[in-house]
Amino acid sequence: MSEQGGPLVAVIVFPGTNCELDVVWALDCAGGRGELVFHDVSDLSRYDGAILAGGFAHGDYLRPGAIARFSPVMDGLRELAQAGRPVVGICNGFQVLCEAGFLPGALQKNAGLTFICAPANLKVERTASALTSLCTQGQILENVPINHFEGNYTADEATLRSIEERGQVILRYCGPSGDTSEEWNPNGSANSIAGICNEAGNVVGLMPHPERAMEEITGSTSGRPLLESFVESARQSHGAALGVK
Amino acid sequence: MRSKVTVLIRLKEGILDPQGKAIEESLPALGYGGVESVKVGKVIEMIAEGADAAEIESRVRAMCDALLANPVIEDYEVELTAAREGG
Numbered sequence: 001m002s003e004q005g006g007p008l009v010a011v012i013v014f015p016g017t018n019c020e021l022d023v024v025w026a027l028d029c030a031g032g033r034g035e036l037v038f039h040d041v042s043d044l045s046r047y048d049g050a051i052l053a054g055g056f057a058h059g060d061y062l063r064p065g066a067i068a069r070f071s072p073v074m075d076g077l078r079e080l081a082q083a084g085r086p087v088v089g090i091c092n093g094f095q096v097l098c099e100a101g102f103l104p105g106a107l108q109k110n111a112g113l114t115f116i117c118a119p120a121n122l123k124v125e126r127t128a129s130a131l132t133s134l135c136t137q138g139q140i141l142e143n144v145p146i147n148h149f150e151g152n153y154t155a156d157e158a159t160l161r162s163i164e165e166r167g168q169v170i171l172r173y174c175g176p177s178g179d180t181s182e183e184w185n186p187n188g189s190a191n192s193i194a195g196i197c198n199e200a201g202n203v204v205g206l207m208p209h210p211e212r213a214m215e216e217i218t219g220s221t222s223g224r225p226l227l228e229s230f231v232e233s234a235r236q237s238h239g240a241a242l243g244v245k
Numbered sequence: 246m247r248s249k250v251t252v253l254i255r256l257k258e259g260i261l262d263p264q265g266k267a268i269e270e271s272l273p274a275l276g277y278g279g280v281e282s283v284k285v286g287k288v289i290e291m292i293a294e295g296a297d298a299a300e301i302e303s304r305v306r307a308m309c310d311a312l313l314a315n316p317v318i319e320d321y322e323v324e325l326t327a328a329r330e331g332g
Contacts, residue, residue: 106318109263
């Protein structure tokens, strides 16, 4: 954190990332300061946290995130994550974090095989995470945009059971009154999972775009509590010791 | 030695296959009934060099683990075909 302003957040840019400026702007709305960091940078020690923005890293060739996981910036992200600083992947960033092994499971093609661009309602299932600490358990976040072809969260049965038992699901798709049944599942995700975290709660991935739901003019302000939680988490982790390289 | 290598990548048993499901549902509409368990995978072909077939196979398997397949949801098979000595 600098002398002035909120915590300093690295907004990671791969070739093909396209949501980075929205994220920087949204961080500003939430009281943080986002700085664009290209994927060839491996030292992120000056940042209080990081967000992997959405888009099509390395063109999504082979599988979304498959090539991005070998970028130098992944070393810096691993150090931030191990130090307990918040690391959040949005949409394509979530796919990258899964491919890189930061988070369990994988994102598959949507069940209906269509690209989905639509508002979704999300239910907060866990508040002990870098993205939901200012939310309340069971809170419904209305009309957060989803915008993806490969957002269908999947994992083998043992992994699914494990993340459910450990409470690693932070957000599920739901109806207007919080119903998380299949009826409200837009993309076929296992257990209607929209977002998960690691066991510590500081590494988070989600398919919806909170950075596009910050002001009424774009249809929803439901992204605010999520990114405000992130900024608060970055503020608290400021100065958390980084592991020895 | 140079060898043509074919990598077959399939979704693991139990992982939902949206493409396979869509194809399976559309075939009867075209009059092709009596089809079930449609699965869609990926084929990656390459020409690889190595000391011998075993070395080539082990290198390609390492490539699969690192990049070509996602071991979280996919299985793979490596086949060396049309091996050409000195080719």
